[in-house]
Amino acid sequence: MLDVILGLQWGDEGKGKIVDYFASKYEVIARFQGGPNAGHTLYVGAENKKVVLHQIPSGVFHQNNVNLIGNGVVLDAVTLRKECDTVASFGVDLKKNLFISERTHLILPTHRALDKASELSKGNDKIGSTLKGIGPAYMDKTGRNGLRVGDLLDKNFLTSYKELRSKHQTLLNNYNFDEDISQWEEEFFEAIEFLKTLNIVNGEYFINQKLNEGKKILAEGAQGSMLDIDFGTFPFVTSSNTISSGVCNGLGVAPQKIREVIGVSKAYCTRVGGGPFPTELHDATGEELRKIGNEFGATTGRPRRCGWIDLVALHYACMLNGVTQIVMTKADVLDAFEELKVCTHYKVNGKETNQVPFQMNNCAIEPIYDTFKGWKTQTSSNKLSSDLPMEMKNYIDFINKKLPAKVTYVSNGPGRDQIVKF
Numbered sequence: 559m560l561d562v563i564l565g566l567q568w569g570d571e572g573k574g575k576i577v578d579y580f581a582s583k584y585e586v587i588a589r590f591q592g593g594p595n596a597g598h599t600l601y602v603g604a605e606n607k608k609v610v611l612h613q614i615p616s617g618v619f620h621q622n623n624v625n626l627i628g629n630g631v632v633l634d635a636v637t638l639r640k641e642c643d644t645v646a647s648f649g650v651d652l653k654k655n656l657f658i659s660e661r662t663h664l665i666l667p668t669h670r671a672l673d674k675a676s677e678l679s680k681g682n683d684k685i686g687s688t689l690k691g692i693g694p695a696y697m698d699k700t701g702r703n704g705l706r707v708g709d710l711l712d713k714n715f716l717t718s719y720k721e722l723r724s725k726h727q728t729l730l731n732n733y734n735f736d737e738d739i740s741q742w743e744e745e746f747f748e749a750i751e752f753l754k755t756l757n758i759v760n761g762e763y764f765i766n767q768k769l770n771e772g773k774k775i776l777a778e779g780a781q782g783s784m785l786d787i788d789f790g791t792f793p794f795v796t797s798s799n800t801i802s803s804g805v806c807n808g809l810g811v812a813p814q815k816i817r818e819v820i821g822v823s824k825a826y827c828t829r830v831g832g833g834p835f836p837t838e839l840h841d842a843t844g845e846e847l848r849k850i851g852n853e854f855g856a857t858t859g860r861p862r863r864c865g866w867i868d869l870v871a872l873h874y875a876c877m878l879n880g881v882t883q884i885v886m887t888k889a890d891v892l893d894a895f896e897e898l899k900v901c902t903h904y905k906v907n908g909k910e911t912n913q914v915p916f917q918m919n920n921c922a923i924e925p926i927y928d929t930f931k932g933w934k935t936q937t938s939s940n941k942l943s944s945d946l947p948m949e950m951k952n953y954i955d956f957i958n959k960k961l962p963a964k965v966t967y968v969s970n971g972p973g974r975d976q977i978v979k980f
């Protein structure tokens with residue numbers, strides 16, 4: 559059987575922490591999409607040291623499991639190498655517990671340059687990409703040009719690399735984009751030598767064999783459902799399928815193998831980068847959420863846009879993913895607020911709806927809120943559901959009534975043990 563943990567909003571819901579929390583129950587943790595645009599924050603070891611993972615699955619700090627980077631991921635060898643060094647400094651033996659699918663597409667230095675060139679060309683309409691080369695790498699995958707991890711073992715790799723780089727150069731010239739990438743290339747070639755020393759496997763046989771042996775697998779999502787290439791707020795999205803269907807093509811697992819789909823949502827909502835965000839707060843309350851929640855991007859350090867929880871978008875995400883349970887994170891961030899709001903409907907061009915519209919950025923969306931009394935008490939050391947304040951329970955009970963899945967855990971701090979079964 560296979561369970562999935564994925565984000566229900568616009569990313570940064572706290573997936574990394576939740577995957578790390580549940581990882582000890584599973585034998586394999588597998589990333590199925592995205593790349594180093596992800597930043598998953600964990601606090602590990604006896605000293606609770608902060609680690610941000612971009613490419614390696616968040617189960618890597620557990621003794622008794624193995625981690626797989628699936629074929630649906632796009633891999634930056636340079637980022638991976640640095641991350642491997644960090645992880646190894648905690649005593650983790652990556653030769654033993656990290657596996658990479660040979661079908662995983664590589665991010666080349668020219669993909670990063672193309673990402674930059676494409677964003678620059680968009681001017682005010684820019685996506686706010688992390689500029690990690692994600693879009694161009696996935697374009698080369700669907701355009702049937704890309705190079706994969708397995709290709710590194712081919713004696714003609716350098717020729718294929720040069721051919722693709724030359725195609726990219728033509729595109730860069732069209733953009734009038736000129737940047738010296740020789741340093742990136744040098745790092746890239748060093749990093750792929752390192753990558754070749756890791757366990758490169760046939761990911762689909764690897765994972766299906768584990769399933770046949772009765773092993774428990776946890777698939778870890780990156781980004782969030784509202785950044786999905788098909789169902790997110792297009793074009794302000796990422797370039798992969800972030801929803802549960804991405805597990806099947808991102809790992810080579812059949813749909814009937816999927817059991818639980820655990821959706822992670824903040825108790826409020828954030829977004830980093832451009833694009834529509836109906837419940838965004840441009841006032842002092844938004845500022846306070848950012849400050850208390852420390853809402854700055856784990857990958858780029860950019861301030862995250864903050865707002866109230868959006869049940870229209872969450873309901874949509876639950877529907878698309880087949881969410882079976884919800885983990886609500888950062889509930890402690892709301893401790894200080896007198897009053898909380900929950901968006902239950904949108905008014906789109908003056909008409910009330912509980913559906914996410916086709917285009918969110920070309921229409922006037924007004925969120926309609928229910929207002930709740932805040933709990934105004936510190937909750938970050940609570941261990942049991944019975945310890946949680948009544949106002950928090952009311953807030954969650956209301957959300958539970960509106961969504962097709964229930965909140966089963968409430969995370970009340972960034973630490974490993976700061977989580978309450980609800």
Ligand code: GDP
Pocket residue numbers: 565569570571572573574575596597598599600851855856887888889890891969970971972973
């Ligand atoms: P991810 O990309 O979904 O893994 O999330 P990020 O790591 O980008 O962002 C989540 C941030 O919130 C990180 O800094 C976490 O350490 C932090 N965090 C996670 N859960 C909680 C929580 O319950 N309370 C608080 N205060 N912080 C949390």
Ligand code: IMO
Pocket residue numbers: 565568569570571592595596597598685686687688689690692693779780781782785794795796797830831832856
């Ligand atoms: P995790 O896994 C939040 C956003 C970017 C930008 C858009 C496209 O940490 O939740 P891309 O680099 O994919 O071309 O960027 O998507 N974005 C994320 N936002 N969390 C992430 O990952 C994100 N990955 C991409 O800010 O708006």
Ligand code: MG
Pocket residue numbers: 569570571596597598599856857
């Ligand atoms: Mg993140």
